[in-house]
Amino acid sequence: MTVIDPLGSVGRSPLVRISAPVPQPHPGYFAKIEALGLGGLKARSALSMLQGAHRRGELREGARIVESTSGTLGIGLAYVAQSMGHPITLVVDCELEPPMRNLLRALGATLEIVHEPHPDGGWQRARLDTLHHILACESTAFWPNQYDNPDNAAGYRGLPDEIVTDLAAVGVERAEVLVCSVGTGGHSSGVGGRLRQLWPELRIIGVDALGSAIFGQPATHRVMRGLGSSVHPGNVRYAMFDEVHWVGPREAVNACRALARGGFHTGGWSTGAAATVAGWAASQWKGAVVTIFPDGPDRYLSTIFDDHWCDQRALLEPPRTTPHEIDDCRDHTLCWTRCQSVIAPDVATTVWTGAAG
Template sequence: MTVIEEPTLVGRSPLVRVHTPVPRPHPGYFAKIESLGLGGLKARSASSMIAGARRRGDLREGAQIVESTSGTLGIGLAYVAQALGHPLTLVVDSELEPPMRNLLHALGATLEIVERPHPTGGWQQSRLDALQRILSQNPGAYWPNQYDNPDNAAGYGGLADEIVTGLAESGVSRPDVLVCSVGTGGHSTGVGLRLRQIWPDIRIIGVDAVGSAIFGQPATHRIMRGLGSSVHPGNVRHDMFDEVHWVGPREAVHACRALACSGFHTGGWSTGAAATVAGWAAHRWSGPVVTIFPDGPDRYLRSIFDDAWCRTRGLLEAPRTSPHEIDDCRDPADCWTRCRTVHAPQHITELTV
């Protein structure tokens, strides 16, 4: 039995009601806890991308898979590659946490570690450059290219359907707001487009990281991993979003710690950022709000949940309880910031690799 042959093994994570008063008291929102599904959130996209490549003949039997990752996709790919007999090489960077490195090794992956960020494209571009060198040396290897692969987003149709079913079982006929963190654009696009087919008027809020280039800001150094990007992923559907929020690390840390204390469903940077905006949206709108918690807390025990680590970075100081407002996505967003006019950044090109 494999992940591909038995798709019910992927997904089926719980949908829970969250009342943690972050960033301020609210009536509650629904969160899909993806860390409790087999392989996590990105096992869905990994399964979809590898199945699509095998179906098209792009990935031969037993061929090597090579991908760049900050960690989470690597876990999903490791589950799928191991089950199907594909050797897996993951290009990571030196900021990847030692426990995550150990886990990826245990799952059978080979790690290529990049030691320095690219001068303008950061760790992401540096990893992509290394990936291209590996591909040039291994002609039969396959690169899923999570940033621009439509199968990435397609893998999240099941997640959207699970949200619909879970809400119905909770007595909710439709949500007013979907809050999604945005990185490669995979789960935000896959879930967002599917839910908008069902509920055309649903409000979709994108959650990015301060210092990310996805929605038109200049790329700068980011403490937060797992959301945001220094490049422009082709999977991101800018026209789908009604508004975007850039969340800072202080807000994400506060949310993760508050969730752990009061709700027991917590996670890392993307979860903390999504929880911050979902709580804000639940306070602002009277109708149901739903979000996705992409990861769990395990890999963040030496960062988000480490007092000394956070204190040296000023992350234990009081966070904002509401966003700064800007009219144009190109206006400065150096703290938690909201923009209600979303356009694709100018001069978006394909990834430079």
């Protein structure tokens, strides 16, 4: 009988070919289905961050781990923390779906739920404020700080090697385009950086959400959770991207539903946004296009896959099939938009640290 080490089995997700005609017919692209990997996409970074903290002596044996999350990282952290013998407190907000709250609690996490967004930094800043209050009250607790921790990106170094191996198995020597959703910047930096080393001519496309501040747009309320950010994570490697797309919820909903009907591999906001841009990219370039589907559909059954919920928000109306084009990332946009000039936002700080001032 073979005994499986749960932490040693993190990752190893399948690479599949997607042909669902989203946002328009295309010749197909390859997608890493991270929902089918043990612990999900974020278990890769969670394992890297906690093991790195152990090696440096920052995380004591049995110490509590505290992190802010919109959901997906929480699953990975809970999975890894419990396996390593650490209690975990996750700071979430009241918009987190009840089924996801139940799942995180089932995985052994304690939830601190924030009920009011910060007037400037929204839910993300409000969660971070609460997180710092917890850290001040529990001196031995450890904050992985997914936004600025280089171990976050390092946790994805195995993923690009899996992509190379899987492509070679179907006779594809290299990819021409990589499409990556961007939140904390972890998986886009880890995967993109490694693949660019192997394939210097690789075109890397970042996928953000409307209302996200990562690439220079003003931060506004975002319908799409788990994609984008109201702060500027230090893990985002701006110089790596050849272009960025801001995708709207209507495009993401259409993509997720079309993938479910015609591809049998679907997911949530990040997956729908990545699929929208990957399908578009596959229609623009002749070489292989690769993307990552970060999550599965389970937590979105009462939102993306609920007709009434979507209809109330006009998300079932026909989406755009091509992006609007702008020349400067700071040009305000209200629809799926593409910019081929990516620069780091001119900001003095990245993630809120809790310091005065």
